[in-house]
Amino acid sequence: MEFLDNLVLPQSAEHISLLHYMTMLILFLFLPFISMVLGGATLSIFYKIKGLKENNSTYKQFSKDLIEITTINKSSGVILGMVPILALVLIFSQLLHTANSPSIWYLSVSFISITVGLIYIYVYRYSLSFKDIFDSVGSAQKDVNHELKEQFSSYSERAKIVNNKSGVWGLIFLYLATYFYVAGITAAFSTETWGVKSSILNLVSSWEIFFRWIHFVIGSFILTGTVVLFNFFYWEGGRKNLTQEYSNFVRDRITSHTLINGAFLPIAILLSVFALPSSALSVNFFGLVLIGLVLLFIAFHMLYDMLKNQHTKHSGSAFLLVLFSLIFIVISDQTAINNSTKKHSVVLAAQFEESLVQLKAASGGVGAISGLEIYNTKCAACHQFDRKLVGPPHKEVLVKYEGDIDKLVAFINNPTKVDPAYPPMPAQGLKPNEAKAVAKYILEEVRKY
Ligand code: HEC
Structure with missing residues (x-):
């Protein structure tokens, strides 16, 4: 993104470390949300299709609950989904200024597909309710005339088509967006990708990005699972109007989904950590990853207990543990970025000092232009260079x-x-720097005569 690079000025060392903290804050908002939407939308669409195939109303209800919980509301899509990734693009174009890292490209693509994906997903969410409304009105009105009934069923049919399409497109764009997001962050680690002309080929052929993405997707499902349990069984004392049957269904489904994903997580983490370049690694990094893993392990233990002993007591704590573990993973990612951009940050800070000196020189007024100006206004009335x-x-x-x-x-x-x-x-009556500027000017100028 050359045009962004041109917009950006080199930054001071303090500013750079501030940018690192801002990145962390932004990721705390962005990652939980986007993971939740990704996991929630996938599961919702899965259960919708299953519900339609088997004509099972529990599945259909579950599909609706899933998407409603995980997408919160429309404005959160903008605040937690779109704004953070745009801010990341701007921050990274400062951190990686002049580094020619493909990172900024990837993050920009991610921003666009997240926007498109979220729009589709929210259409999916709301059209799901519309379809239900049309369906229920259409079937409740037994004695209305035939025409009206026809109309309702055609609305319902259309809502169904919109719903099916938007769900699938939303998922495609969201998976694409998260792949580009992961690629963007990974490219910031991998100093060897800087300055290399990037193509789609090295994007899809990079193991590093692929493993980290798999890790991301699995993590998303785990977070989504605990969020759903939290919402059903813990938040405000748990949902009151649940039938025992539905409540058991949700608990068993979600805990087993989450545990199955959890079983793959350690491998995914190991692969993605070992795929990282050595420049990104440090003792701190491993420490943080380890803490994240331990927290997850405790959370899995609780989920297993809930599944085995048929209760929902740990819904709150399991969610918190997963959330904290995510925070540790974010900090470890940030440490890795910090480690690998260290050298580049020093270069940027040096460039900043240099441009500061230039800026001071330009405004301090020893330039030829201001000397000429002063000469013309203050001296030329009485002086010429070659004539009395x-x-x-x-x-x-x-x-x-x-x-x-x-x-x-x-x-x-x-x-x-x-x-x-x-x-x-x-x-x-000239100021000292004006006198100096004009003196410099006439001494240079007189050599021409
Ligand atoms: C009102 C007319 C006037 C203005 C305006 C004026 N000068 Fe002079 N300048 C003179 C005169 C008259 C002399 C000769 C003074 C002397 O020999 O004692 C002179 C002498 C000089 C000398 C020669 C000094 C020397 O050691 O022989 C320099 C250099 C000079 N001026 C520079 C400037 C500069 C630079 C400015 C503008 C900031 C300027 N002058 C503005 C009238 C002026």
Whole structure:
């Protein structure tokens, strides 16, 4: 993204470390939300299809509950889904300024497909309710005329088509978006990808990105599972209007889904950690990953207990443990980015110092332009370079100041009587840096004569 690179100025060391903290904060908002939507939408669509095939109303209800819990509401899609990833694009274009990392490209693609994906998913969510409304109205009105009934069934049919399509497209875009998101973060770690022309080929052929993405997807399902349990059985004391049968169904389904995913997680984490470049690794990094894993392990233990002993007591704590483990994973990711961009940050900070010096020089006023300006307004009325005016021609009198600009500055600030053939020169009331600028200008200019 060259145009972003051109917009960005080099940053100071303090600013860079601030950017790292901001990235972490943004990920705390973004990751839980997008994981939840990904997991929730996948499970919802899975159970919807299953419900239609087997004509099972429990599955259909479950599908609706899943998508309602995990997408929260429309504005959260914007605040927790779209805004954070856009902010990431801007932050990374500062952190990786002039590094030519493909990271910013990937994150921008991710932003676009997240936007499209979320729109589809929210259409899916709301059309699911519409379809139900049309269905129930259509079937409840037994004695209304035939025409009206027809109309309702055609609305319901259309809502169904919208619903099916938007769900599937939403999933496609969300999976694509998360792949690009993971690729963007991974490219920030992998200094060897910087400056290399990236193509779709090295995007899909990178094991590093692939393993990390699998890790992400599995993590999403685990988080989604505990969020659903939390919502059903813990939040505000748990849902009151559940039938025992449905409540058991939700508990058993969700705990077993989550545990199956959990079984794959350690392998996914190991593979994704070992696929990382050594520049990204550090003792801190391993420590953080380890803490994250231990928390997950305790959470799985609780879920297993709930499944085996048929209760929902741990719904709250399992969710919190998974959330904390996610936080540790985010911090470990951030540590890895920090480790691998360390060198680059030093380069950026040095560039910043340099541009600061240049900026000061430009505004400090020893440039030729301001010297010329001052000369034209303050001196040219009495002086020319090669001709006598009120004062002597510069080419005659400046010889003695050659190589001694300070002496000339002193004269301009405070003219003393020199040549009896001329009247004394009045002081021009210049500021010290103005006097210096004009002295520099006339000394350079006089060489042309
Ligand atoms: C009102 C007319 C006037 C203005 C305006 C004026 N000068 Fe002069 N300048 C003179 C005169 C008259 C002399 C000769 C003074 C002398 O020999 O004692 C002179 C002498 C000089 C000399 C020669 C000094 C020497 O050691 O022989 C320099 C250099 C000079 N001026 C630079 C400037 C610069 C730079 C400015 C503008 C910031 C400026 N002058 C503005 C009238 C002026």
